[in-house]
Amino acid sequence: MSIKYSEDHEWVESKGDDLVVIGITDFAQEQLGDLVYVELPEVGDECVRGENISVIESVKAASDLIAPVSGSITEVNSRLEDEPEIVTEDSMGEGWFIKVKLSNPEELDDLMDEEAYNSFIED
Amino acid sequence: MSILGEIQTTPLHKMHVDSGAKMVPFAGYEMPVSYPLGIKKEHSHTRQSAGLFDVSHMGQIKLSGEESMRALESIVPVDIIDLPLMRTRYALFTNENGGVMDDLMVTNLGDNSLFLVVNAACKDADFQHLKNHLGSKCEVDLFEDLALLALQGPKASKVLSALAPSINEMTFMTAKRLVIGDIDCFITRSGYTGEDGFEISLPSKDAQKLASLLLSSEDVEWVGLGARDSLRLEAGLSLYGHELDDDHSPVESSLNWALSKARRSGGEREGNYLGDNVVLSHLENGTEEKVFGLMPEGKMPVRDGAMIEDENGNQVGKVTSGGFGPTLNKPISIARLKTKYTKGESKLFALVREKRIAVEVVKLPFVKHNYYRG
Incomplete structure (x- = not known):
């Protein structure tokens, strides 16, 4: 199992066969505060690294979820539509957002490992 | 400062x-x-x-001197002279065009003194405004x-x-x-x-x-x-920079209740404040726009700045504040809308990220006030 992290505070877990699960980090979840709504993309949508794929609404504001990798979306966590608080409770597990089939697996190399991410958020 | x-x-x-x-x-x-x-x-x-x-970031200001109450009436559309001792009243600073510069609370301290609480973001401007218009008539002190x-x-x-x-x-x-x-x-x-x-x-x-x-x-x-x-x-309470701004009169912000009878047409001390002609004419003739509550359908918050249109795409207005109401567990918004579209005959929609969200016009407040009136 390997989890990598983006500068936009997403985690990307490789599941083999160029399939990844994407969610937001605990740090991001804490920064956002209480979530009230998550707008998810649709299965089959293409995502392009650096572009918006989802919108996360907290009590305070709307924030974009930026695709950390490119590919096509194979599954979305539709539980989040009714229970966005799952993200707050378990951002690294049950609170995942989408699963993506990578179109360019080398993009994973540009992401940070846990140690690098931890020092990134300390700055 | x-x-x-x-x-x-x-x-x-x-x-x-x-x-x-x-x-x-x-x-x-x-x-x-x-x-x-x-x-x-x-x-x-x-x-x-x-x-x-x-x-504590809010501005706390004291006006004192024999003319202080009369002087304050020259810049607010509210009855200050008859404000009883140790009573508090909601007021607004209007500008020359009848727009709103800020809202405030005024308390009569007695001995010709008034205590004002103004918005943090406006306090320096409000203090200058008070100095400019009232400085020759009474003492104006900003508490630091x-x-x-x-x-x-x-x-x-x-x-x-x-x-x-x-x-x-x-x-x-x-x-x-x-x-x-x-x-x-x-x-x-x-x-x-x-x-x-x-x-x-x-x-x-x-x-x-x-x-x-x-x-x-x-x-x-x-x-x-x-x-x-x-x-x-x-609670449906206005916020300066959102429901209240320099370009809209108190009537256009649905604050008629805050405009004292004594200062309206035919009142004891009618008009005689900045922008009185605009405010009085808005009271007399009504306005094209007013502020309303909106309940969006579904769970997506409709926030400040979202445009409102009818089913034919006619511009109806704009959301002034919006978010999530934890008590109702639903998104809620306040918007300034053209009144002719608010009678329930037109289906209204908010535009959020190119999506049309159906919204219902409702009376404010969303949650009943729970004030202690004795």
Whole structure:
């Protein structure tokens, strides 16, 4: 199992066969505060690294979820539509957002490992 | 006066940081947006128990001198001369065009003195405005050494009366001076949440002591600016820069209730304030736009700036404030809309990220006010 992290505070877990699960980090979840709504993309949508794929609404504001990798979306966590608080409770597990089939697996190399991410958020 | 670019802190800053608050810049101050409890729980705690807010960033101003009441009437469309002793009234500073420069609370302290509380973001401009228009008629003093705490919620009176039993004699929008422990407090029974509650003005040096006393009650939790905004939104209370601005009259912001009879056409002291011709004509003839509540369908919040249109794509208005109402567990918004579309005959939609969200026009407030009127 390997989890990598983006500068936009997403985690990307490789599941083999160029399939990844994407969610937001605990740090991001804490920064956002209480979530009230998550707008998810649709299965089959293409995502392009650096572009918006989802919108996360907290009590305070709307924030974009930026695709950390490119590919096509194979599954979305539709539980989040009714229970966005799952993200707050378990951002690294049950609170995942989408699963993506990578179109360019080398993009994973540009992401940070846990140690690098931890020092990134300390700055 | 704030020094440009220098971030200020309130006398309670250290307490917020020590409580684990998330601090953000707001109106030139570093302020707590939320505490570890989180906005939603801080919000419901205020609705069910009592929330403590540090609002020391707001402007506290005193007007004094024989002409002070008459002078203030020249810049607000509100009856000040007949404001009874130790009573508080909501007022607005209008500009030459009848637009709103800020809203404020005015209390008659007696001895020809008035106590004003104005918005943090406007306080320097308001102070200048008062100096310019009233400076030759009365004394205008901006207090630099006062803090302001708000204790809000159904248990606020129980908590405060344990420290100061005489607050039980107060009703909504009245004021009292009293001593808590050895702290000189000036208290009004008012607030910005729709709940019963108090605003307590006191010397900065005593702020931490009083905050600690209040927090020692198990009914009281710190509440930050995040929940302050969702509470006032549910209560349908206007915010300068959103429902109120320099380009819209109080009538266009649905604040007719705040325009005193004595200052309206045919009243004892009709007009004679900045922008009176516009405001009086808006009262007389009505306006094309007013402020309404909106309930969006579904769960997506419709926020400030979202455009409202009808099913044919006609522009109907714009959302002035919007977000999530934790009490209703639904998104809620306030919008300025063309009144001809608000009669229930037109289906209305908000545009959010190129999506059309159906919205229903509703009466404000979203959550019933719970003021103590005796």
